[in-house]
Amino acid sequence: MAPAVATTPANRARDDLEQTWAYLQENVDKVMHNLREGMDMKTYMGVYTKVHNFCTSQKPTSTQQAGPIHSASRGAHLLGEEIYTLLGSYLSDHLKEVYNKAESHTDEALLSFYIREWKRYTDAAKYNNHLFKYLNRHWVKREMDEGKKNVYDIYTLHLVKWKDDFFTKVWDRVMAAVLKLVEKQRNGETIDQLQVKAIVDSCVSLGLDENDPTKSTLDVYRRHFEAPFLTATKTYYQQESKLFVAQNSVVEYMKKAEARLEEEKDRVGLFLHPDIMKKLMDVCNEALITDHSLLLRDEFQLLLDNERKEDLTRMYKLLSRIKDGLDPLRNRFEAHVRKAGLASVDKVATSGDNFEPKVYVDALLEVHSKYQQLVTVAFTGESEFVRSLDNACKEFVNRNEVCKSNSSRSPELLAKYTDQLLKKSAKAADEAELEDLLQQIMVVFKYIEDKDVFQKFYSRMLAKRLVNASSISDDAETSMISKLKEACGFEYTNKLQRMFQDVQISKDLNSSYRDWYDKVLQDGGEKRSVDSSYQILGTGFWPLNAPNTPFTPPMEVNKAVESFRRFYDQKHTGRKLTWLWQLCKGEIRANYVKQQKVPYTFQVSTYQMAVLLLFNEQETLDYSEIQEYTSLTDEILEHQVLGILVKARVVTTGSEDAKPAAGTKYTLNPNFKNKKIKVNLNVSVKSEQKTESDETHKTVEEDRKLLLQAVIVRIMKGRKKLRHVQLVEEVINQVKNRFPPKVSDIKKNIDALMEKDYLERLDNDELAYIA
Incomplete structure (x- = not known):
C-alpha cells in the first residue's frame, strides 16, 4: 500500500483557494471577453456565494490553537487578500494581451481600438465589482479603514491596473493620434469629435487620490492630456499667426484671431474637459495676441484717425484679454482726444474774441460727444477709457487757444451760453430740447476746473434774468440749479435758491402794495401816475452792487418810490432800502412823433427815462442841463444814455460827429421811425x-x-x-x-x-x- 499523506489545515486552505479561484477565474474570464452574452442568475449567484463562503471560512490557518473569533478573523483576512491578489494578477495578464493587440494599430485606428477596449474593460469592471461585492464590503473596507496602501474596491482596482499596465505604455501614441485629429479640425477638416471626447473622459476617469482612493482627481488628465494639448495648441497658433500676419493686413489678422479664439472656446464645450478652458484661452491669447500686441497697437492710431469703430471694437476685445494690453491704447486715445479738442477750439479762436459762446461750447461738446460714443460702442464703456476721455476733455476745456489770454475763459463762456438758453428769445428752445441742452451744459461743466468762476458769472446773469423777468421759465431755472446742486452740493447753489425765494416774496409783496395803494388813492382822491412794481433783494445773496453814479429820479418816479417806501416802512421796521437805479427799467409812450397813428412805446432804463421826460418841458436841451437835472456822471450819461438815444435817432444833435459834452444841444426827433411799435432802447454796450x-x-x-x-x-x-x-x-x-x-x-x-x-x-x- 502507498503511504498515507496527512492532510493539514494549511493544505486544505490551499486546495480550497485553488478550487475557488479556478471557478472564479473561469467566470471572470467570461465577463472580460463575452459580457455581451450575459451571465445567468444561477452562475451569478454561484460566483457571489463562492466569494462569500471562501472569505468567511472559519478554518484556522496555523497549527497553533486559537480562539474561534481570532481564527475566523485571521482566516477571512488571508483568504480575502489572496483572492484580491489573484484578481489583480489576472487583470495584468489580460491587459498584456490588450496591449499586444494595440501594437498593430496607429492613428485613428488606434483611437478606435483604445475606445472600444476601454468601453469593454470598464463595463466588465462594473460587473466584476458586483460579483465581488462581499469582498469590497468586508475585506477591502477593513483594509482601507486600517490605512493600508494600494488597496481599492474592485472597480477601482480595474482602473489602477489599466493605468499601470496599459495606459502608460500606449498613451504617447494615443495622444499623438488625438493631436493629429484636432489639428485636422483646426485646418478645416471634419473629424469624429466623439472619439476625442471618449479619450478625454477615459483620461479623467483614471484620476485617483492616493490619500483617499474613494475620491477622484484631475491629475492624470492634466499631466497626460492637458499639458501636451496646450503645448501643441500654442505651437500650432504661433506658426499659423506668424505666417498669416506676413501675408495679410492687421485688420484681417484681428478677424482671424477673433474667429480662432471663438473656435477654441467652442471646442471645450464639444469634446474637452471644462477645466482646460482658462489655460487654453491663456495659451491662445499668448500665441494670437501677446506675441503680436506691438503690431496691433501700432494700428490703433490709424483706426482712430479713420474712425473705424468696428475694427476698434475688435482690437479692444482682443487686447483686453491679455495683461496690461489696453494701457498703451488708453494713453494714445487720451492724446488723440486732447489733440482733436484743441484743434476744434483753434478753429473757433481764429475768429477772434467776437465768437458766440454757443459756438465755443458746441465745439467742445462736438468732440466730447463723438468720443464718448466711441468709448461706449467700441470700448464697451470701460471705466479706464472713460477716465482717459475725461482727462483729455478736462485738458482741452481748460487749456486751449481761447484760454491762453485768460485761464478762466471757459467757465465765463459756458455761463454766458447758459444765460442765452435760459433767457426769453424768439428762438428759444422747447421744454424737452431745452432740458437736453442744459444736460449738455453740465457735461462741459463737469470738466471745468474754475467752477467758482462759472458760479460767479452764472449768479450775476441769473440775477439779471430774475430782476428783468426775462427767464424763459421758472421750471428751466429750477432744473439748472438742481443740476448744479447735484454736481457741487448745497453750498454751491444756496445763494441761487435764495434769489428765487426773494423773487417769490416780492410778487406777494407787490400784490399787498397794490391793495394798500389803491386804498390810499381812493381815500385821498388821487389818480395813479405810474404803474410800478418792486423787487426786494436780500443783501448778501444777490451779486449786485450799489449804483456807481448819483441820480435824481424824475418827479413821477420819485413820487411812486416814496409811496412804496411808506408802505414798506409800515410793514417792516428797521430795514433800509437801497435803490439799485442801474437795474430799474420802464416803458414810456412817445406821443410826439408826427404822422404816427399808434404811438411808439420806448423800453428804457430809468436813467434813459429821466432824460426823455425832460423833453416834456422843452424840445431842445443842453448837455449841461441834462446832467444838472439828472445828476448822472459823464460816463453813464455819455455811453449808457445819450449815446444810445442818439444812435437810435430818438434825439438828434444837429451833427453826426458831435460827442456828448458841455455845449452839445440835444433835440427830440419828431420824425423818428422804426419798424416796431415797441422799441427797446435799454441795451448794454460792449464797453459796459x-x-x-x-x-x-x-x-x-x-x-x-x-x-x-x-x-x-x-x-x-x-x-x-x-x-x-x-x-x-x-x-x-x-x-x-x-x-x-x-x-x-x-x-x-x-x-x-x-x-x-x-x-x-x-x-x-x-x-x-x-x-
Whole structure:
C-alpha cells in the first residue's frame, strides 16, 4: 500500500483557494471577453456565494490553537487578500494581451481600438465589482479603514491596473493620434469629435487620490492630456499667426484671431474637459495676441484717425484679454482726444474774441460727444477709457487757444451760453430740447476746473434774468440749479435758491402794495401816475452792487418810490432800502412823433427815462442841463444814455460827429421811425459788458483769497500744529472741487494769516494755530 499523506489545515486552505479561484477565474474570464452574452442568475449567484463562503471560512490557518473569533478573523483576512491578489494578477495578464493587440494599430485606428477596449474593460469592471461585492464590503473596507496602501474596491482596482499596465505604455501614441485629429479640425477638416471626447473622459476617469482612493482627481488628465494639448495648441497658433500676419493686413489678422479664439472656446464645450478652458484661452491669447500686441497697437492710431469703430471694437476685445494690453491704447486715445479738442477750439479762436459762446461750447461738446460714443460702442464703456476721455476733455476745456489770454475763459463762456438758453428769445428752445441742452451744459461743466468762476458769472446773469423777468421759465431755472446742486452740493447753489425765494416774496409783496395803494388813492382822491412794481433783494445773496453814479429820479418816479417806501416802512421796521437805479427799467409812450397813428412805446432804463421826460418841458436841451437835472456822471450819461438815444435817432444833435459834452444841444426827433411799435432802447454796450466781466473776475480773485484763508484757519483750528507742506496739501484737497489753487497763492494767504496773528511759525517748518 502507498503511504498515507496527512492532510493539514494549511493544505486544505490551499486546495480550497485553488478550487475557488479556478471557478472564479473561469467566470471572470467570461465577463472580460463575452459580457455581451450575459451571465445567468444561477452562475451569478454561484460566483457571489463562492466569494462569500471562501472569505468567511472559519478554518484556522496555523497549527497553533486559537480562539474561534481570532481564527475566523485571521482566516477571512488571508483568504480575502489572496483572492484580491489573484484578481489583480489576472487583470495584468489580460491587459498584456490588450496591449499586444494595440501594437498593430496607429492613428485613428488606434483611437478606435483604445475606445472600444476601454468601453469593454470598464463595463466588465462594473460587473466584476458586483460579483465581488462581499469582498469590497468586508475585506477591502477593513483594509482601507486600517490605512493600508494600494488597496481599492474592485472597480477601482480595474482602473489602477489599466493605468499601470496599459495606459502608460500606449498613451504617447494615443495622444499623438488625438493631436493629429484636432489639428485636422483646426485646418478645416471634419473629424469624429466623439472619439476625442471618449479619450478625454477615459483620461479623467483614471484620476485617483492616493490619500483617499474613494475620491477622484484631475491629475492624470492634466499631466497626460492637458499639458501636451496646450503645448501643441500654442505651437500650432504661433506658426499659423506668424505666417498669416506676413501675408495679410492687421485688420484681417484681428478677424482671424477673433474667429480662432471663438473656435477654441467652442471646442471645450464639444469634446474637452471644462477645466482646460482658462489655460487654453491663456495659451491662445499668448500665441494670437501677446506675441503680436506691438503690431496691433501700432494700428490703433490709424483706426482712430479713420474712425473705424468696428475694427476698434475688435482690437479692444482682443487686447483686453491679455495683461496690461489696453494701457498703451488708453494713453494714445487720451492724446488723440486732447489733440482733436484743441484743434476744434483753434478753429473757433481764429475768429477772434467776437465768437458766440454757443459756438465755443458746441465745439467742445462736438468732440466730447463723438468720443464718448466711441468709448461706449467700441470700448464697451470701460471705466479706464472713460477716465482717459475725461482727462483729455478736462485738458482741452481748460487749456486751449481761447484760454491762453485768460485761464478762466471757459467757465465765463459756458455761463454766458447758459444765460442765452435760459433767457426769453424768439428762438428759444422747447421744454424737452431745452432740458437736453442744459444736460449738455453740465457735461462741459463737469470738466471745468474754475467752477467758482462759472458760479460767479452764472449768479450775476441769473440775477439779471430774475430782476428783468426775462427767464424763459421758472421750471428751466429750477432744473439748472438742481443740476448744479447735484454736481457741487448745497453750498454751491444756496445763494441761487435764495434769489428765487426773494423773487417769490416780492410778487406777494407787490400784490399787498397794490391793495394798500389803491386804498390810499381812493381815500385821498388821487389818480395813479405810474404803474410800478418792486423787487426786494436780500443783501448778501444777490451779486449786485450799489449804483456807481448819483441820480435824481424824475418827479413821477420819485413820487411812486416814496409811496412804496411808506408802505414798506409800515410793514417792516428797521430795514433800509437801497435803490439799485442801474437795474430799474420802464416803458414810456412817445406821443410826439408826427404822422404816427399808434404811438411808439420806448423800453428804457430809468436813467434813459429821466432824460426823455425832460423833453416834456422843452424840445431842445443842453448837455449841461441834462446832467444838472439828472445828476448822472459823464460816463453813464455819455455811453449808457445819450449815446444810445442818439444812435437810435430818438434825439438828434444837429451833427453826426458831435460827442456828448458841455455845449452839445440835444433835440427830440419828431420824425423818428422804426419798424416796431415797441422799441427797446435799454441795451448794454460792449464797453459796459467788458467792465462787468472784469469786475466779475476781480470779485472771483477776492473770493478765492477769502476762501483760502477760511480753509487754512479751519484746518489749523482742528489740527493745532501742522507742517507747512502738509497744510498746503490739505488746502489743495479741500479747494480743488471749486478751483485748482496755486501753491504760491496758498503761501501768500498763510503769510497773511500770520500777519493777522492767526498762525505762527515753529521750528522744523511747522505751523501752529493761535487760539
